[in-house]
Amino acid sequence: MPHSSKNPAPTPRTVTIIGGGLAGLTAAITAAEAGARVTVHEAHHTLGGRARTAEGPYLTNEGPHALYNGGPHWAWLKQRDLIGPLASLPPIEGSRLRLHHQGSLRRTPPLAMLKLLRRKPEQAPVELDFMTWATGEVGQEGARAAAHYIAVATFHHDPGSLSARFVQERLRRATKLPPEAHYPRGGWASVIDRMATLAWNMGVRVETLSRIDSLDTLGSLAAQGPVVVATSLPAARHLLQDDTLQWESARTTLIDLALNSRKGDLFVLSDLDRTGWIERFTTQDRSLAPHGQELIQAQIPIAPDESKADGVARADHLLDLGYPGWRDRLVWRRDAVSNGRTGAVDLPGTTWRDRPAIDRGNGVYLAGDQVAAPGLLSEVSFNSALEAVTLALTHTRLDLKSA
Template sequence: MAQRLTIIGGGFGGLTAAVSAAEAGAEVTLHEAHRRLGGRARTSEGPYRANEGPHAFYRRGPHWAWLRQRGLTGPLARIPLGALLRTRYLHDERLRALPPLALTRLAARRDAPVGRTFLGWASEVADERTARAAANFAAVATFHHDPGLLSAAFTQERLRRAASLPPEAAYPVGGWQSVIDRMAARARELGVRIETGSRLEALPPTNNPILVATSLESARRLLDDPGLTGESGRTLLLDLALRPRRGDAFFVSDLDRTGWVERFTTQDPGLAPAGEQLVQAQLPLAPAESRESGLARAEHLLELGFPGWSDRLLWRRTAVATARTGAVDRPGTTWRDRPAVDRGHGVYLVGDQVAAPGVLSEVSFTSALEAVSLALTRHPTHQHTR
């Protein structure tokens, strides 16, 4: 008899687990609280196809080959060479065409220690000015207001991946929802039972393994485990549709603080109606920083990269994302110190804040495969009563 598996959460991690488990022959039921699958990988409906925050795949990540082998990435949008020439960096209060050369050299290093802050280590191997700029640039892959305070090894890995040439970033045509839709279709082909609008207030009583692929906050409630916590970033999201103007930037990175703006219709024009451009900004917020402060910083970057943007505005959406930006590791800690995948009693945790390696969505992916492997090999037989 096939092993039965219950998955709670229909985001990227939950769907990865569903496909993986079904391919291994398990009978899978997936519960998603919302009417649409995707979690943070959802893309907005309507004329403006905006992801919930800037999203991209890193092509050297472990999930890339897995998705490609199954045809789940779909067509990819390519960044034109001319667009890369329209990348800008705010440094020392000046907009520049290139980052500091010393930053590029620092990004290539692979010897950052776990036990020190990135800023402290990088200030010694380069200089404090370069170290600060590099830390702020790394926010594009940490979503933290001050990556210089984090473990040097943690921040350095993300800096290296974000600054690599040629760029690692890849963009699915139509936004991340297109990938989610293909993953869901593949899961259904394999016999996965997907129930949307199915919000569970407690773990279902079953003798079979349960994978909890939700936010840590939701997992804490479902597992009735107050100790299930982890640090994550807090960030302002700003999505805009603008009338185009010659000379608009492709990407603007704030090296004096943290934050960036990217024009996603550069590589995927179909994300907005013809003759319009979709721009997304992300500004990591300090714990006490207000939404208004983040908006002011975002609008400053917009004015630098998209002069007169407010007179060309066609659509606008703003939100603040809290504890939804993936785990961050403080000095002296690594991914192994995050909440364990195996929670005992046949329950397994999946997500981007758990004990699995990788960058951003790679953590969800890796934890999903580990959770499935553990669930299908240990064959728990007890009854859950939570």
């Protein structure tokens, strides 16, 4: 029945999203599904944030990007048909995966590391560092190898110094068989494009080249309805002028290479002597580079006192070991450093609950990969976006009832 004049239809609430990356698009879709009027402000000319895929002949992202199917993020995307075609991972026995351990390339990890994989995350204490706990469980060799291996999911130069619970949870998920990690064909841009299309079809207003960097502007937006700040934590700290928005992250050197194809190249090379990971992404997705070329990406975490050159030198050394003669086949290269843009890492005695709270008060909420939400890598952005919108709309309904 149509609403009478005595019971008018409720006016859709206005929700503003600052940032059009994975967290921002997740928040926008969630709010639109709840019936809100949504506007997304994105400072760049394209959506995607750190999930953007580079344009041109080499489809690269900022470091290794994968979707893990072990969490709610996967189910949410799948229910909305947002994942799209996935690249097929090669069979383990034929994938040419190698581990750099004790100066040599090996096919299998040390036995002590395999024993550690049997420990459940709940067995690892929050208050102890991973290296201390794991050494007590399986000895120093296995502990060190495991700590270095999991740098692929932490981007940290010393994962052994982090909370044992934090590291063990990621170690278990990153080594599951069959693997949880999946790769969208054509890079992450395919997922972002699908999310953006769904948002537009739901009536979300997207304003690109729209940078919100003034507290006064933010206040004006918040006066119209809840605001979700879905930016990096440093950007949110600057926008909100809130110095408490701090959390540990990592620095890592990112190297992208295009090599002329040669039969027998490794799929993955993981450094167990130090932290480092090299992956040939065209093994599973030929669309990432021109015909006859291979796209290889290296991720080498670096300490605060190390430089980009240090990370590049370590990457080149691993490439020499795993891809002999690679310099003669090199057709393109790009080196960069990602500083504090690789997600949160939890020190001993802390968990995700200790990170900056999502609800900042006065109708402002945070979403991103360094805030108080659970999950692995991009799952933190997703979970925080859902929580931010849920809190925003719940508080809005409560405000309307009390008015």
